[in-house]
Amino acid sequence: MRTLSGIAASPGIAVGRLCVVDHRLAVSEYPITPDAVIHETARLTKAIENTRVELESLKSRLAETSGEEHLLFIEIHLMILADERLVTETSEIIRTGLINAEGALRRTLHRYRETFAGIDDPYLRERISDVETVIEQILRNMSGEAIKPLPRQEGKMIIAAHDLSPADMLQINRDNILAIITEIGGRTSHTAILARAFDLPAVMGVDGITDLLLDGAAVIVDGLSGVVIVDPDQESFQSSLRRKQHYEYIEYELLKTAPLPAVTLDGYSMHLRGNVEIPEEGASVLEHGGSGVGLYRTEMLFMNRPDMPDEEEQLVVYRLMQQAIAPHSLTIRTLDAGGDKLLEGMDKSSETNPALGVRAIRLSLNMPDEFKKQLRAILRISADGPVRIMFPMISGLEEVRSAKALLEEAKRELTASGIPFDSTIKVGVMIEIPAAVTLADLLAREVDFFSVGTNDLIQYTLAIDRSNEQLSHLYQPLHPAVLRSLRRIVQAAHDAGIPACLCGEMAGDPLYLPVLLGLGFDELSMGAWSILRVKQILRRCSLERAARIAEGCFEFSTTGEVELYLKSQITMDVAESID
Ligand code: PEP
Numbered sequence: 001m002r003t004l005s006g007i008a009a010s011p012g013i014a015v016g017r018l019c020v021v022d023h024r025l026a027v028s029e030y031p032i033t034p035d036a037v038i039h040e041t042a043r044l045t046k047a048i049e050n051t052r053v054e055l056e057s058l059k060s061r062l063a064e065t066s067g068e069e070h071l072l073f074i075e076i077h078l079m080i081l082a083d084e085r086l087v088t089e090t091s092e093i094i095r096t097g098l099i100n101a102e103g104a105l106r107r108t109l110h111r112y113r114e115t116f117a118g119i120d121d122p123y124l125r126e127r128i129s130d131v132e133t134v135i136e137q138i139l140r141n142m143s144g145e146a147i148k149p150l151p152r153q154e155g156k157m158i159i160a161a162h163d164l165s166p167a168d169m170l171q172i173n174r175d176n177i178l179a180i181i182t183e184i185g186g187r188t189s190h191t192a193i194l195a196r197a198f199d200l201p202a203v204m205g206v207d208g209i210t211d212l213l214l215d216g217a218a219v220i221v222d223g224l225s226g227v228v229i230v231d232p233d234q235e236s237f238q239s240s241l242r243r244k245q246h247y248e249y250i251e252y253e254l255l256k257t258a259p260l261p262a263v264t265l266d267g268y269s270m271h272l273r274g275n276v277e278i279p280e281e282g283a284s285v286l287e288h289g290g291s292g293v294g295l296y297r298t299e300m301l302f303m304n305r306p307d308m309p310d311e312e313e314q315l316v317v318y319r320l321m322q323q324a325i326a327p328h329s330l331t332i333r334t335l336d337a338g339g340d341k342l343l344e345g346m347d348k349s350s351e352t353n354p355a356l357g358v359r360a361i362r363l364s365l366n367m368p369d370e371f372k373k374q375l376r377a378i379l380r381i382s383a384d385g386p387v388r389i390m391f392p393m394i395s396g397l398e399e400v401r402s403a404k405a406l407l408e409e410a411k412r413e414l415t416a417s418g419i420p421f422d423s424t425i426k427v428g429v430m431i432e433i434p435a436a437v438t439l440a441d442l443l444a445r446e447v448d449f450f451s452v453g454t455n456d457l458i459q460y461t462l463a464i465d466r467s468n469e470q471l472s473h474l475y476q477p478l479h480p481a482v483l484r485s486l487r488r489i490v491q492a493a494h495d496a497g498i499p500a501c502l503c504g505e506m507a508g509d510p511l512y513l514p515v516l517l518g519l520g521f522d523e524l525s526m527g528a529w530s531i532l533r534v535k536q537i538l539r540r541c542s543l544e545r546a547a548r549i550a551e552g553c554f555e556f557s558t559t560g561e562v563e564l565y566l567k568s569q570i571t572m573d574v575a576e577s578i579d
């Protein structure tokens, strides 16, 4: 039995067999016949030779442009490549194990890792990373491409991967997946958000899970505590099953509270709404007592395809979403692609820093015709029920004005064609860039509502990559800078007489409810799973007490102090339900 820990990214407990999908190395291991041994060995030697040629050519290019120190790492890589063991041991594994060259090379890497782990000198021990880089390059040469689609599985599996992109998540056959484990990614990465939307327990940031040769092993994934147990003994197996049952019982009990109103002890009602990615999730939002959708992330419709969906196709999907949550209101966010949500044809490596690149509203404004197709489709469904439009990643007034100008054009086009729409449709912006916080008073005059995207706001305010599991401890919603931003946003919204909503992951954590309520937010939107938990706390709070708690947070100057204070302020009955 082996216990690995990571970040609890999506709740739930799953027990099953592991299927390792190693995207980083684009490798799958499969058996070969004895006849294929020569072919596989030739593929191996050819890929090693190609890698050597690539490194030599890089070396001569760098020799012209950079100093000697830059050549050192190439020398090391060339030395690793020249190591006889690489060819002899891997060929031996192909021959005796009767497996393909990629699988054999991965096993050789595993042996190297064991050898390096036993080296005393820390500098030399760390050279394993050079070996990994070289082997990865050989594997790339072997496959001829970097990333392969996920394999189709037979039977239900737990997927382990170095990384899964949101596009991968949409591609996998969810009926066959029990849970996911990844080596990288954080709680607010889009992959984690999708895992929660699809009710898949997930643990992220589990270092080395794909390298442990665990394909087919029995595992328990605990998405509540962030623990993965491989080959569990009987005791762990039974206690996990008990935990799973308890979790499912709590779920069952909570679902009974879905019809209760979202209102505080002193009678203040708050809208608790759902975040959705695909129309199938609408039913779950209603089942969990959500009063509509506060964030519909439309980008999923644009992924895994070479073209953009046209107006009619978007109309069909948006209508399905609208029908799924009727008669409640639907807030549709325009395309927020880029960053970690890549569309086909968007090359991650083409931008040095995709999180600060051509993303969201910038992308839409760069392709006004495509943008107007989306705006027309949204407008068209507004004729059938309450719909709001929301623009993502707004950094200043020009962007809002340009987006609104295109919306007006779209309206005129529909009017000219005699197509009905709600001419008073509400238009909002996401506040998720620090510049938008600074300009909140000016932005508030231009729009009908704000919705705070704390996932990005925290990322950009604290300069912490939301997908980087190594920084997850620094990703702090209660950071005084974040709290001050939230207070400023609500004040600016209310001064202008518009509602302040919040749709980042922070909305779905019951611990933050007293603060968000006390700061004066009018609406919170979250993954369906969180709605009942947040409502439970809301119903135990009074607005007056929450306002005092929120105010108290500003008396502290570090995240740790605010956290301690907040926990001390939450009374026992509330605290119990948070656990
Ligand atoms: C956010 O940034 O908080 C948000 C809701 O948008 P997304 O997670 O899709 O970037």
Ligand code: MG
Residues within 6 Å of the ligand: 392, 432, 453, 455, 456
């Ligand atoms: Mg965002």
